[in-house]
Each structure stands twice: as structure tokens, then as C-alpha cells.
Amino acid sequence: MIRVFGWNEFLIIVVAAQWTIALSAIAFAGGSIGGLLMALMRVSEVRAFRRFATGFIRLFQGTPLLMQLFLVYFGMNIVGFAINPWIAAAVALALHASAFLGEIWRGCIEAVPKGQREAATALGLRYYHSMRYVILPQAIRIAVAPTVGFLVQLIKGTSLASIIGFTELTRQGQIINNATFSPFLVFGTVAAIYFLLCWPLSLVARRMETRFSRATAR
Amino acid sequence: MYDFNFAPVLAAFDQLAIGAWLTVRLSCAAMLIGLVVSIFCSWGKTSGPKILRAVIDGYIEIIRNTPFLVQIFFIYFGMPSLGLRLSPNSAALLALVVNFGAYGTEIIRAGIESIHKGQVEAGWALGLSRAQIFRYIIMKPALRTVYPALTSQFIYLMLNTSVVSVISADDLTAAGNDLQSATFASFEVYITVTLIYLALSVGFSALFYAIEKMTFKYPLSR
Secondary structure (H helix, E strand, C coil), rough: CCCCCHHHHHHHHHHHHHHHHHHHHHHHHHHHHHHHHHHHHHHHCCCCHHHHHHHHHHHCCCCCCHHHHHHHHHHHHCCCCCCCCHHHHHHHHHHHHHHHHHHHHHHHHHHHHHHHHHHHCCCCCCCHHHHHHHHHHHHHHHHHHHHHHHHHHHHHHHHHHHHHCCCCEEEEEEEEHHHHHHHHHHHHHHHHHHHHHHHHHHHHHHHHHHHHHHHCCC | CCCCCCHHHHHHHHHHHHHHHHHHHHHHHHHHHHHHHHHHHHHHHHCCCCHHHHHHHHHHHHCCCCHHHHHHHHHHHHHHHHHCCHHHHHHHHHHHHHHHHHHHHHHHHHHHHHHHHHHHHHHHHHHCCCHHHHHHHHHHHHHHHHHHHHHHHHHHHHHHHHHHHHHCCCCCHHHHHHHHHHCCCCCCCHHHHHHHHHHHHHHHHHHHHHHHHHHHCCCCCC
């Protein structure tokens, strides 16, 4: 019996978007903590930290997100946890976001003019205070636009969690499509919801970027 | 404690190699066709008629703000109802081209816009032909400017191809999936596949770097 794609099916898909939003939020929160750590390690004066962070970032930027999801998903079995798509997707996406945000934020920290750091040292500020009061507040302003831009990439990335069996927007679309056989309507709806989530962020990121480049133009 | 068992993975390594070869061919083909699309669209966006500009803008925004996975589903499952039935591999290629085209357009357009107008005027003053101006004054410096962005977009495209396994195109990830269901050594299979992807992306980065050194020999003038 083939169901018809109607109002109900449409609503089921719309409601499934909450899981996409929840997964994105968790991945972004985890990725922010990890990313800040990675960025600080990348600009640290301790070589072992720099090496570790560089390796971590290379690894996650040089392999597909899908593989990272698979490895966390099946790897949970190895370290003795029951396989759970929810946790696997959240952990994998948070690690993925840590690597990308780490690299983005390192660039932002390094974009703060060197003289600022030297001035902080000249004023007698130690590492913690010069980071806390001089470098990071300036780096954060530079970082807002690319971070919002990455958020778009992260929301799109959550769609891959459907492949390991996490029922979010894309997976719900597949399920409805299997029941109704109207791929145009189903995936059109799914794509439209992603678009509505991502497009405003893209616009905000772009506007901030032009405003910032105009402010810093010489 | 978990016992790692790589023996079945190594025994079936040729399967993975065949999959990896398709991944490489698929990525390169998608990049080349996608570049043609990008160059056409960036021309349309910078100097085409207004309607064409709006269409290209819409195309870019839609592609950049929806997941690649959904784009594949749309093309593979949706196209047949328009009467266009594609094999998994050609649907994968089409999806990759459409996806790369959108990102490539923005990259190449930025490159063309980075060329100072005075450069072109200087070319006219020197009596260069239209073709010469396009080739030496616009395209070559523009390509050099956007080359790093294009190559990292290619690496991104190649890693993205892993997603085409969901419509049973037979790429590296699909080969890994087959091996996984035959051996049940999930973690071992996927760690091997991941390392192959890593080797591919590191290898391509090195290749692109070598090409950059050979092609753009003259120093950057600022």
C-alpha cells in the first residue's frame, strides 16, 4: 500500500528537523570547546602540543566525515560501549568540528597583530592574562564571520548521521520516501528545510565578512 | 579486550584498491567537468544578462545551503520521475559536478574580480589582442590567485565522494561496506579505508603543490 505524500507526511519531516538542530547544537558546543583547545595548542610554545594539534587537525581534515562517523560508531564497540547512533553521531561531529574550528580560530589568533602580544608582554602580562584580556577579545571579533560560515557546513554535515541510522531530517525523508514514492516532493521538502536553516546563517556570515573587511581596509 | 584482525582486510585489499581507483577517477572527472561549469557560470555572473545572473545566483545559493547527501538523493531518486534514469555511477558524477560547479563558480569569480582594471587597460595600450589579454592578463593571474582555493575544494570534493556509496555507486567507501558485511571486521575495514582516503588527500596535496611550483614560476608581484 503506497501512502500519498500529504500534509501529515510533510509535518513528520518538518518535526524531524528538530533532531538536525539538536545534533548541530551539540556538535557545535562540543566543537567549540575542542576547537578552542586545538587553537590554543596550535599557537602554544610547547612543541608537543603544537604537534598533537597539527596531527589531529590534519587527520580530521584529510579524511571523509562519513568515515569519522563510521569509526566512532564501530569504535564504541571496541572500547566496550553499546553501539548507539545518537552518541556516535554527536561525538564524531564534535571531533570533526573541533578540528575545523581549531584551524579557523588559530588563523584568527594569528591575525591579531604581533605588536599587541609584545605590548602585553611589555606591560608585564603573563600568558593567561595576555590571552584573556588582549589576544582573545580581538581574535573573537575576527572569528565571528568564519565561525558562522562553518556552522552552515556543520548543519549540512549532520545529514550524514542518517547513514549510521540516526533519524534526523534526511533519514526521516528517506523513510517517508520509501512509503510514498514521491522523491521530488520529499527530498524537495528536506532540501528546503536545510536551506531555511542554512541560508540566513550564510547571509549573516557574508554580511559580517564584508563589513569587517571594510572596517579593516587601509 | 578487543582482538584486532586485519587479515581478512588485507586479503581483500585488491577490492579496496579497485574502489579507490573509482574514487580517484570520479573525483578527477567531476573536477574537470565542474571546472567547465564554473568557468561558464562565473562568466555568466560577471558579464551575462540579468536573468542568467539571477539563475546562477539561485543555483549557487541552493547548492551551498543544502547537504550533498540530499542533492544525491534528489538526483538519483528524483530524476527518474522526469524521465531521466541514471546509473548510480553517473548519478554520482552528475551530483558531484553540480556540487563542485557552485563552489567553483564563487572561487573563479573572486579570482577574475581580483584582476585590476588597469591591468586590462595596460594590455590594450600595449596593443595585445583580445585573446592575449584574456589569456595572459586575466586568466593566468586569476588562476594563480585561486589555485590554492580550487585545490582545497578538489580535496573536499574527493572526501565528499564517500557519500555516493549510499546510492550504491561502487567507490572506495562502497568497497569498504561490502568488505564489512562479508567479514564483520567493521572497525578494521573502516580504519583501513580511512587511511586510504588520508593517503589520497595527502598525495593529491603534494601533487598540486608540485604543479603549482612548476606552473606559476614567476614571482608574485604586489
